[in-house]
Amino acid sequence: MAEVPAPIESVKINVAESFPPQYFVAIKSGLPSGCAEFRGYDVSREGNTVNIEVTNLEPAPGQLIPCTAIYGYHDTNINLGSDFTGGETYSVVVNGLVTETFVAQGGGTVGEDDRSQISAPAPIQAVAINLDSQAGHAELVVISGLPNMCYESGSASLLHGSDAIRVEVAMVRPADLSIACAERYRTVETSLALEMTIEPCESYSVVVNGERYSVQAIVPNVRCAGPDPIGQPLPGARDYPTAVVPAPIESVVIISTRSLPPQYVVKIVSGLPSGCAEFNDYGVNR
Incomplete structure (x- = not known):
């Protein structure tokens, strides 16, 4: 051996x-x-x-x-x-x-300012894959949140796992919980190079801070078909009528690619109010 x-x-x-x-x-x-x-x-x-x-x-x-x-x-x-x-x-x-x-x-002694920090997983707002097919370079873009002014962006790590791209994005805050923090929510964009072959318009499984996303590779000047719904059951035979209704919208985030000209992607998190509700489709007009 x-x-x-x-x-x-x-x-x-x-x-x-x-x-x-x-x-x-x-x-x-x-x-x-x-x-x-x-x-x-x-x-x-x-x-x-x-x-x-x-x-x-x-x-x-x-x-x-x-x-x-x-x-x-x-x-x-x-x-x-x-x-x-x-x-x-x-x-x-x-x-x-x-x-x-x-x-x-820790750090410092009693009576001194404690400037130590505590790291925690950051809340994730959006995940995207940007691909420059001519240069052969791809990067994973993660937009994370900072809950208040005491939080700052922390470390980020990426691992090419056997079943998914796995990413951990952290935020840090002072260990001293008595510090007053202004209530202002901010976002941070983190870009990580992907050392793997990425195909244009293909969807990849990405796990960020324990949550799994299906992310489509976006290429400048290439219009991709919309990815399949994530985690939705396949439609089957129903014994009851259905109707198309507007979905409740939880969040909307605009993502721009680092390309010339820039490409714009909108990530929408919508709700399914009951176990009978299914994602249907979306329409875009301008």
């Missing part, structure tokens, strides 16, 4: 409510076949960067061993300890590919 790097599906930093805070990293790694088995992990640290190597054991090259085509997973929870300075930013790099950042809690 040969030791090989494991494919990484997700990385998440968790903080225990203790004093001093304990930091853990939860890693979901892949087992590409029935012959693959989890070997273990190694942790090293250089300054504010924690490097983690997760490996599997697989048949060595040249070994003719039949393996079932079953993709499995292994969950690992690693204790990083508490040796982190409050208010400083640290990076966790897994297998040299996936990077997560966090801001250490």
Whole structure:
């Protein structure tokens, strides 16, 4: 058996409510076949960067061993300890590919200003894929919210998973909850390069902060047909009459692509008031 790097599906930093805070990293790694088995992990640290190597054991090259085509997973929870300075930013790099950042809690002494920050998943407003087919460059654009003036944009990470593009977008706020915050909701646009082949007008499964989206790749100067409704049941035979009615609208967000000329996309979240309601269609006129 040969030791090989494991494919990484997700990385998440968790903080225990203790004093001093304990930091853990939860890693979901892949087992590409029935012959693959989890070997273990190694942790090293250089300054504010924690490097983690997760490996599997697989048949060595040249070994003719039949393996079932079953993709499995292994969950690992690693204790990083508490040796982190409050208010400083640290990076966790897994297998040299996936990077997560966090801001250490605490810091300062009693009576001093506590400038440490707490990270939390940001509310997501819209997700888009912009493709420059001539340059061969694609990027994922995520518009996230900041609930009040105490929140600022935090880290963002992207992972090309086996079943979806997985993204974590964070926001940070002061750890001191006694600070007064102006009630003003803002949005932030985050662009992440996609290191994979993206086809024009194709729809891709994207999981952002745990929510799954079907996102169509938008190309400048190309008009794509509308994507299929997300998560809606296929229409079947009904024993009752139906009527087309306006859907209740929950939110509307305009997204512009970084192209010349710019392309404009409108993302609409509409409601289904009951279990009998189904998404029908939309019409556009100008």
